[in-house]
Amino acid sequence: EIVMTQSPATLSVSPGERATLSCRASQSLSTNLAWYQQKPGRTPRLLIYHASTRATGIPARFSGSGSGTEFTLTISSLQSEDFAIYYCQQYHNWPLYTFGQGTKLEIK
Amino acid sequence: QVQLVQSGAEVRKPGSSVKVSCKVSGGTFSSSAISWVRQAPGQGLEWMGSLIPMFAKGNYAQNFQDRVTITADESTSTAYMELTILKSEDTAVYYCARLHNGGGGDFWGQGTLVVVSS
Numbered sequence: 031e032i033v034m035t036q037s038p039a040t041l042s043v044s045p046g047e048r049a050t051l052s053c054r055a056s057q058s059l060s061t062n063l064a065w066y067q068q069k070p071g072r073t074p075r076l077l078i079y080h081a082s083t084r085a086t087g088i089p090a091r092f093s094g095s096g097s098g099t100e101f102t103l104t105i106s107s108l109q110s111e112d113f114a115i116y117y118c119q120q121y122h123n124w125p126l127y128t129f130g131q132g133t134k135l136e137i138k
Numbered sequence: 139q140v141q142l143v144q145s146g147a148e149v150r151k152p153g154s155s156v157k158v159s160c161k162v163s164g165g166t167f168s169s170s171a172i173s174w175v176r177q178a179p180g181q182g183l184e185w186m187g188s189l190i191p192m193f194a195k196g197n198y199a200q201n202f203q204d205r206v207t208i209t210a211d212e213s214t215s216t217a218y219m220e221l222t223i224l225k226s227e228d229t230a231v232y233y234c235a236r237l238h239n240g241g242g243g244d245f246w247g248q249g250t251l252v253v254v255s256s
Binding site: 031058062064066073076079080083085092095117119121124125126127128129130131134 | 171173175182183184186188190197199200232237238239240242244246247248249
């Protein structure tokens with residue numbers, strides 16, 4: 031079973047600054063990696079799939095990169111609405127999935 | 139547009155079982171993978187398993203292999219998740235979802251709270 035590890039667990043960043051979140055897989059995923067955002071009381075929202083493709087309606091300040099076992103989500107200029115929990119998810123062996131444990135992005 | 143509507147909240151005693159339903163409208167039910175994801179209070183997302191109704195064989199995460207069964211009724215476009223031998227740690231919101239497959243949209247049910255308490 032593929033294990034996903036996210037870092038850091040919590041990231042404190044000021045509005046307007048850049049945030050960089052990391053995700054590592056226990057085996058190569060090629061680019062079968064997605065990122066989700068979740069706010070309290072809401073269902074998760076798909077941001078990125080294929081490691082770097084933005085989902086419909088996702089602002090350009092969200093970007094994803096990486097392949098193999100190392101992946102990054104970058105938010106270029108943080109807006110107030112971006113403070114949330116972010117999860118990476120692998121789907122290399124669809125329809126099997128695994129989520130990372132999440133990174134909480136909080137206001138500094 | 140794909141919509142998933144789940145059954146209501148449940149309260150169960152330890153050792154019992156629970157079965158949650160998920161009615162899907164829109165899209166092609168038989169060939170779509172329906173996943174179940176749970177989230178314990180204050181915790182992260184945990185993928186439990188999935189089923190493509192036309193193949194009728196569930197795929198399960200190792201953590202749930204012995205206790206979860208996912209089924210589907212193609213005549214009503216409804217998926218089910220049954221979890222047995224419940225423990226207090228199974229208290230969580232359970233979501234059904236038609237997750238993306240590298241595109242193709244990503245759709246979630248509203249969630250079903252299951253509370254396990256004596």
